[in-house]
Amino acid sequence: MQIPFTACPGLFYSTPAQDGLLYRLRIPGGIINCQQFQTIADIADNHGSGYIDITNRANIQIREIQQSINIEVLKKFQALGLASTNAKIDHIRNIMTNPTAGIDIEELIDIRPLVKDWEEYITAHSHLGELSAKFSVCFDSGGKVSVRYQPNDIILAAELNNSNVYLRLYLSYGEKGEPAKDTGIVFKPEKAITVLEALAETYLKHIDTKNRRKLRLREIINNITVKEYLHQVQENLNPGILKITKTPLRAFAPLREKTHIGIHSQRQTGLYYIGIVLPLGRLETSQIRGLANIAKRYGDNNIRLTPWQNLLLTDIPQNQISEVEQEITNLGLNSSPTDIKSFLVACSGKRGCAAAATETKDDALNLVKYLDSLMILDSSVNIHFSGCSKSCAQHTQADITLLGITTETPGYQVYVLGHLLYEYVTIAKIPILIPEMLAVYQKQRLNLQETFGQFIQRHSHQLNQLFKY
Ligand code: SF4
Structure with a gap:
């Protein structure tokens, strides 16, 4: 099978990692039925090491596979609706949506049909296989469990405008790592696929499909300006579909992930x-x-x-x-919701990624074991272990970030809200240091309602004194 030019894993082509082959299953919108879930367990038992990982795009990864999954298994996956019927689009990033779509008490629209429609659209249009593997689309229903701040190239987010539901368009451009920005453009939900089609086709006009490294949407928009990109998108659409809204963007509180x-x-x-x-x-x-x-x-x-x-x-x-x-x-x-694990994030680490300086997952789980035996955490603190500065597992700023570094022996730099606190801490010291930091927070916070982030901001001028090490 022809392999797309991508370093991202898929189901139709595996990616070698230190611990074996890695397969990734796209689960559009993250919704999977019981039969599909059980079949994945069988594959992980028969071909992998008896476990799966859920990723930060709600994909499923099966790791430690020693021999490629054969065509019969892939056909079984396709029959169950677990694998795309078009292998050419398998590398494209999973479509993201609110995990509470259709059940969220605050949502403005059940967004699941749009996820399904876009998945069907890209499946039916093989030339969209030329999209960058990182071309990412997100639908946000306007509900309580929001995904509008998750990193994506394109976000269509529901909002109310004169009692009608519209989708507001956000695009990724500017500096790498910046969240997608509001374009001030809205359109009716029933036009979502037409608009996405125009956004994708305009993107394709600007990339060299033969080049192994395809430009990201952000880079293209940076090159030609957002105004020009939107102008070209507009040329692919019937007049009147896109509207410039005069309604200012409503302020949304960033989701504290424990909400769900x-x-x-x-x-x-x-x-x-x-x-x-x-x-x-x-x-x-x-x-x-x-x-x-x-x-x-x-x-x-x-x-x-x-x-x-x-x-x-x-x-x-x-x-x-x-x-x-x-x-x-x-x-x-x-x-x-206050279980430390609900806020703990780690990338695949050394076993799964050549760029990693540390075994992030093992180190994170060691910390949890130590913390569980030592203290009860009565509020949630987001701790992110990253094997290198790419931060694949979490692109947004964590309360505490541990960044793997290699000096003579691997260790971590420790950051609080992006502020570098310690240049180098050995792996062995991490399970001692982090509980000490959490104990300082629990003892000195103003009250139970003061979050770790607020506590850090209140002490931002004296962090080194606060967390002496
Ligand atoms: S953050 Fe770095 S080490 Fe971790 S998976 Fe990504 S590239 Fe690999």
Whole structure:
């Protein structure tokens, strides 16, 4: 099979890593049914090492595969709707949406049909396989569990305008790592696929499809200006579809990721969803099968993967919540919003990535073990372990960032809210240092409501004195 020019893993072509082959399954919108989930467990058992990782785009990665997955297995995946019927688009980034789409009590529109329509559109148009593997599209429903701040090239975010729902267009341009910016353009949801088509076709006109490294949308817009790019997009559309809005952008509070962890009522009366903490997005195959059984027995037969590497069980009747909680506990999992693991993020680390200076996942899990035995965390603190400065696992700023570095022996630089606190800490010292920092915060914060971030900002001029090491 012809392999697209991409370094990103897919299902139809694997990526070698230190610990074996890595396969990635795109799960558009992160929604997967029980049968699909169980089949993935079988593959991880038969071909991998008995676990999967949920990624920060709600993909599934199966790692440590020693022999390529054969064509019969791929056909089985296709029959189950787990693999695209068009291998040419398999490398394109997973379509992101709110994990609570269709059930969020605050959402303006059920955005799931648009995710499905865009997936079907790119599947049916093979030339879109020329898009950069990093060409990323996100649909935000305007709900409580927002994804409008997640890193994406294109974000279509629902908002109310004179009592009508419109989608506002955000595009990625400017400096690398900057969030996508509001273009001030809105359009009707029913035009979403037409607009995306025009955005994609305009992008394709500017890239050299033979070049192995395709320019990102951000780079193209930086080259020609956002005004010119939008002008060219407009030329591909019927007049009147895009409107310049005079309504200023409503201020949205950035999501504290824990919002979706725990038990939450759905917009459907009497039904609840439960956000479950996964340690670093990892699930053993026994847990996959257990969760699939719970979803089948108590829920709607689906599991929703989140861009925060956790998952949701949905449509749980109120009178069955405690039974479901018990079943979750029996699987060695929990739904506590203050569990340190619900805010812990790590990239694949040395075993999975040649660029990594450290074994991020192992170091993060060691920290958790130590923390669990030492203290109860009564508020959530986002800790991010990154094997190098690319920050694949989390592009937004964490409360505490540990950046792997190699000096004589590998260790970490430690940052709080992006401020470098320690130049070098040995791996062995991390499980001692971080609990000490958290203890300083818990002892000296103004009250229980003061978040770690607010605490750091209040002490921003004296951080080195505060966290003496
Ligand atoms: S952050 Fe760096 S080390 Fe970690 S997966 Fe990305 S490239 Fe590899």
